[in-house]
Amino acid sequence: MPSRNAITSRVLVTLAEIEAVADAWQELERHCADPLGYFQSYEWCRGWVKHFGTGGHRPYVMTLWRGEQLIALWPRMIVETPGLRRLETLGTPHTQYCGALVRRGSAPMAEISRRMTAAARASGCDVTISRAVPEGTALAELLAGKPEVRGSANAASMLDLSGFGGPEDYVGQLGKLQRRNRNRRRNHLARLGELGFETVWPEHPEFEELVRLCTGMKRRWLAETGRYSVGFSMSGYEDFLAELPGDRRKLSGACLFVLRAGECPVAIELGFIRKRHYYAYIGGFDWDLRDLSPGKVQMDMTVAWLIENGIDAYDLLINEADYKASWTSRTVAVTTRAQALSWKGWLYTAAWLPSLRPALKRLHGALPAIADRVTVLMRPAACLLLYV
Known part of the structure; x- marks a missing residue:
């Protein structure tokens, strides 16, 4: 039996399991000083799983405990597409920031990172993707050694109030x-x-x-x-x-x-x-x-x-735009991290994410207006492909 001070891992894969740890999740939120954590809150994640957490979007919420105390939580989900299983940010595409809740000082960050990586590998996915990780957050520290997707640099625009x-x-x-x-x-x-x-x-x-x-x-x-x-x-x-x-x-x-x-x-x-x-x-x-x-x-x-x-802050979220610049006073750098867990994941991270997907997005955006009207019925399928 593990000692009372030992760290144990648990993955929550159903709505019932998520609801069972509601008090511990919300208590961790109160003690987590990390910025930009709303999209990792119990309210957001529980609601999203209730409405969308079935079929091709299965929850995979990684948690670490010291005894009965929840010390870290990373909301993830398994996304099934033909030939590829991705471990994504829970709530994608609705979640705006990818993050993790960590009780600072409860365990070394290197230990938390190691255990979270082990839980990710146990998911059976081909690749783990963390879209829109803001700098200065606990997750940015946990993923410091993980590969950054080339060309994924982005920014969130905020007005300091x-x-x-x-x-x-x-x-x-x-x-x-x-x-x-x-x-x-x-x-x-x-x-x-x-x-x-x-x-x-x-x-x-x-x-x-x-x-x-x-x-x-x-x-x-x-x-x-x-x-x-x-x-x-x-x-x-x-x-x-x-x-x-x-x-x-x-x-x-x-x-x-x-x-x-x-x-x-x-x-x-x-x-x-x-x-x-x-x-x-x-x-x-x-x-x-x-x-x-x-x-x-x-x-x-x-x-x-x-x-x-x-x-204290009016946050216009990610993707810089001219109108945001006129309303905000600072930006926070945001990046995407991806780590291959299989040979299919390696192809996805080495070719699709950094090269093929951006090239297709540029081509799609450059379509003349007339051609765009002709292909309007195909737009949803094209956008879904470019999002993957």
């Missing part, structure tokens, strides 16, 4: 042109009706309806701009989002920021708050009002609310 004394201080530090443009947008939008801004939590009777309206707005934006989202294509996505918990009194979990002109919602943002960090997850706006920029007005009001309520 901790230095502002209040919303007026934030506005006062904007440039003159920025202030003028933001006031102009509000005034033009207000011609449709008095502007109202509200924070809506899951306890609100309209929360589910507004989540569905937000995702509907985003779906139209995707269609109008000719984009395709693997995450939005998965059946039940709205149901999953609408069931995520949030606590208004603790300022934690899922919430909506709703901008109305008169009685009509014109922009909605779904996000998550965890440890004074806000993740802006999905933003939607009325496409017919796009020339009035309701989404930007909503973002402006959201930042003011976050500052008023003591939130």
Whole structure:
């Protein structure tokens, strides 16, 4: 029998096993000082497994224990594709950051890394992939010696709110042109009706309806701009989002920021708050009002609310963009790590991820507009292939 201080490993592969360790998981979250950990929270992972953790996405949550105390947890899943088994980040493609929860000082990081690697090898997968690992996190330290996928460098864009004394201080530090443009947008939008801004939590009777309206707005934006989202294509996505918990009194979990002109919602943002960090997850706006920029007005009001309520960061997540640069003040480097566990995994990591997949993505993005219209029916299959 192992001693009470011995470290033991356990892999959770069913929803029931995950729910059985809910208290230990949430207790580890409270003691984990790691940044950017919402997508490893019990709330997110349990909800995702409930809705999507079957068939080709089987949970494989690796945990380490010292006695009855959970000291480390890495949420993973086994993804089955023809001829290849991948050990992926649990929640992909919806999870934005890949991370692990670690109780610092409970065991040497080298020991935790060794045991997690052993659990990954025991999965029977051909390759283990960690997409979007932010620098400065426990997982980045655990994977320090693992291969980085060439060309995978990315960044998350954030606005540091901790230095502002209040919303007026934030506005006062904007440039003159920025202030003028933001006031102009509000005034033009207000011609449709008095502007109202509200924070809506899951306890609100309209929360589910507004989540569905937000995702509907985003779906139209995707269609109008000719984009395709693997995450939005998965059946039940709205149901999953609408069931995520949030606590208004603790300022934690899922919430909506709703901008109305008169009685009509014109922009909605779904996000998550965890440890004074806000993740802006999905933003939607009325496409017919796009020339009035309701989404930007909503973002402006959201930042003011976050500052008023003591939130330290407004996180616009990964993939840099021009509009993000105008709203944020810093970036966090993000990379993808991949390790082959079989010869098929070696081919995948040596050829597909660093070379063939990026080349196909460039080719797909370079298709002329006319050809793009002709192949619109093939777009979902092409995007799924490029995501693998």
